[in-house]
Amino acid sequence: MNKLNHYAHSGHCYPELVEKKDGKVIALMKAMLWKNDFYRIDQRFHKILKEPIKDGINILFCASISFDPMHGLSLRIIDIDPVFSLGELEREKQETIERLKREGIYDQNRKVAMAMLPQRIAVISVETSKGYSDYLKILEHNPWGYTFFNFLFPSLLQSERAIPSIINQLKRIKKVIHHFDAVAIIRGGGGDVGLSSFNNYELAREIALFPLPVITGIGHSTNETVVEMVSFKNAITPTELADYLIQMFHNFSVPVKKAEEFITERSLRILKDERLKFHNTMKYFKSVTQHQLSKNHNNIAGLTSALTQQAKFQLLQSDQNIDRNRQHILKFTPLVIQYRRQRTSEIVNRFLKQTADFIMAQQQSVQQVEKHVNFLNPENILKRGFSITLDQHGKAIKDSAKLNAGDTITTILASGKVVSKIEDVLNHRDDE
Amino acid sequence: MNENPTYTEAFEELQQIVTEIESGQITVDELSEKVKRATALIKICKLKLTTTEADINLILKDIETSGGKREETK
Numbered sequence: 090m091n092k093l094n095h096y097a098h099s100g101h102c103y104p105e106l107v108e109k110k111d112g113k114v115i116a117l118m119k120a121m122l123w124k125n126d127f128y129r130i131d132q133r134f135h136k137i138l139k140e141p142i143k144d145g146i147n148i149l150f151c152a153s154i155s156f157d158p159m160h161g162l163s164l165r166i167i168d169i170d171p172v173f174s175l176g177e178l179e180r181e182k183q184e185t186i187e188r189l190k191r192e193g194i195y196d197q198n199r200k201v202a203m204a205m206l207p208q209r210i211a212v213i214s215v216e217t218s219k220g221y222s223d224y225l226k227i228l229e230h231n232p233w234g235y236t237f238f239n240f241l242f243p244s245l246l247q248s249e250r251a252i253p254s255i256i257n258q259l260k261r262i263k264k265v266i267h268h269f270d271a272v273a274i275i276r277g278g279g280g281d282v283g284l285s286s287f288n289n290y291e292l293a294r295e296i297a298l299f300p301l302p303v304i305t306g307i308g309h310s311t312n313e314t315v316v317e318m319v320s321f322k323n324a325i326t327p328t329e330l331a332d333y334l335i336q337m338f339h340n341f342s343v344p345v346k347k348a349e350e351f352i353t354e355r356s357l358r359i360l361k362d363e364r365l366k367f368h369n370t371m372k373y374f375k376s377v378t379q380h381q382l383s384k385n386h387n388n389i390a391g392l393t394s395a396l397t398q399q400a401k402f403q404l405l406q407s408d409q410n411i412d413r414n415r416q417h418i419l420k421f422t423p424l425v426i427q428y429r430r431q432r433t434s435e436i437v438n439r440f441l442k443q444t445a446d447f448i449m450a451q452q453q454s455v456q457q458v459e460k461h462v463n464f465l466n467p468e469n470i471l472k473r474g475f476s477i478t479l480d481q482h483g484k485a486i487k488d489s490a491k492l493n494a495g496d497t498i499t500t501i502l503a504s505g506k507v508v509s510k511i512e513d514v515l516n517h518r519d520d521e
Numbered sequence: 522m523n524e525n526p527t528y529t530e531a532f533e534e535l536q537q538i539v540t541e542i543e544s545g546q547i548t549v550d551e552l553s554e555k556v557k558r559a560t561a562l563i564k565i566c567k568l569k570l571t572t573t574e575a576d577i578n579l580i581l582k583d584i585e586t587s588g589g590k591r592e593e594t595k
Contacts, residue, residue, distance in 0.1 A: 359542075
């Protein structure tokens, strides 16, 4: 059945039936499904498939064929077997799973790194849905004060039209992906109806390949859909999805709290240990210094007493030495004086004797000279008959040449003088 | 030191400080500095839990701008 063609006004349907082979339509026929029949069949579909009767599914049906000359051949569908369609849906789902696996993208979204704090959530939901409001309520009223940022990308989540609607919103999210940490698909309150779109290959593929982790809270009790299978995390219901996000916050916050406690406790302990160590060191230092001080004190006392004793001893010894020297001096000084006195008198005597000798010798030699001088005295010569003739000027005449006749001369004799007048002067040469 | 770390960075640095203290690598001299840093990191982490910097207007603007671009490149 390609198209159901349900007319809401009349309530009748005019399904378009096709048979395809390799993607090509090889047979096509219109059919009729009257209002009452459609209502009954749809009820049963809901009951068994959890899906309304919809376009694009294989159906097994019972129909009556009639011919009208005016309208030609017609096919009136009386009943459709929902169990057959159920198998068809299940087959579709398996095909989607296998195809995703075959393409290697089935686990792709689970490999995306989830932020440590998924805080900024791009929500794909219906604004007025109960699921979305439940989800918001839990996040907004969490007792730990965790703050989340939810940005709604409104989308249909039921019926076939949910597929392009969700895909379109995923594309919009991709454009602003740096604003978000995760995508949440939230449905709820719709019961278990219309879930087959979540088995759609295109939608499942978009989710599997989405670069952010996709978390689902689609809220139903039937088998897991393919979208949920490929998502990063299937929280099943919107409230559980909210709890999951809060749990992620816990996972972050609890270690932070533990770290805080640990650091506080350990820091205090380190400080306490250090203080104790310091205290002990101080104590030890004090005791060591005191010991050293008292040791030095004792040393000084010992040295002081030794110094005093030594000084006293030295003084005593010096005293004794001085005493000894004094006695020595007293004993030997008179001897030295006596000796010196003797030496001095000896020298004086010798000096006196030598002086007397010298004077006597001098006296003798003076006497001799005196004798000699006496011998030479003119008086003595005059006594022996010699005389001295003086010229007019009183000078002794030694040469007759200087005399002239008529000159007065004076002759000194040993006793008395004679004054004469020269009568003639005979030259010396003339005598010869 | 990164003064404006993301919560992941803050959290990792905090864990590192815990490990350092745990293994006894920290001397008393460093302790004060480390505890100060850890306190700041804890504050950052706690702040991240209870606040968000996301700006709705910016997101809306970005959706429009990149949408426009996409159309231009078509």
